[in-house]
Amino acid sequence: SQTIHQWPATLVQPVGSPLSLECTVEGTSNPNLYWYRQAAGRGLQLLFYSIGIDQISSEVPQNLSASRPQDRQFILSSKKLLLSDSGFYLCAWTTGGTGEKLFFGSGTQLSVL
């Protein structure tokens, strides 16, 4: 069966510091991968998605970037965090078909102080 791992679970970072969140998927190959962010009391916002290695699409302009160095690895990064980057970050995956269900990792609660 497929599983998705995301870490760390909680992160507190000062403004201006770098960020690296990692997500890996097991039990499948060539998944579509996604990064979402959920601000407090708000819905999920799609940040990036990837359909293959080194293929990244950005949904919103922002202070973040994403990379996919391996088929089942997806990384979210920032060179300098802003206060507004605080939120609950969720990695998700699905197969490459149409209308397929999206499954989420356990998320990272990021607080930028």
Added chain:
Amino acid sequence: RKEVEQDPGPFNVPEGATVAFNCTYSNSASQSFFWYRQDCRKEPKLLMSVYSSGNEDGRFTAQLNRASQYISLLIRDSKLSDSATYLCARGSGGYNKLIFGAGTRLAVHP
């Protein structure tokens, strides 16, 4: 108009009650729809897909109304454990991207 809109609630209902949530969407071309459940500080978990003909899974029934561009979730015989936030989502373009609503909070009390 937001792409996906939900009443934030909270819906406070007693155990055993029937409760229904609606979710409206703005893109009539959407082909896939889902309901997710999210517990506090946890990841959303897929509750059920929503099919054009309507579908049922135990106490949960989902329906799609394309003409009025909304989907609904009906929960019968509410349990305390149903207390959570319910997110609706619709497909957006290709690559299985989903657009989510902000969620409807349900609180079931004894």
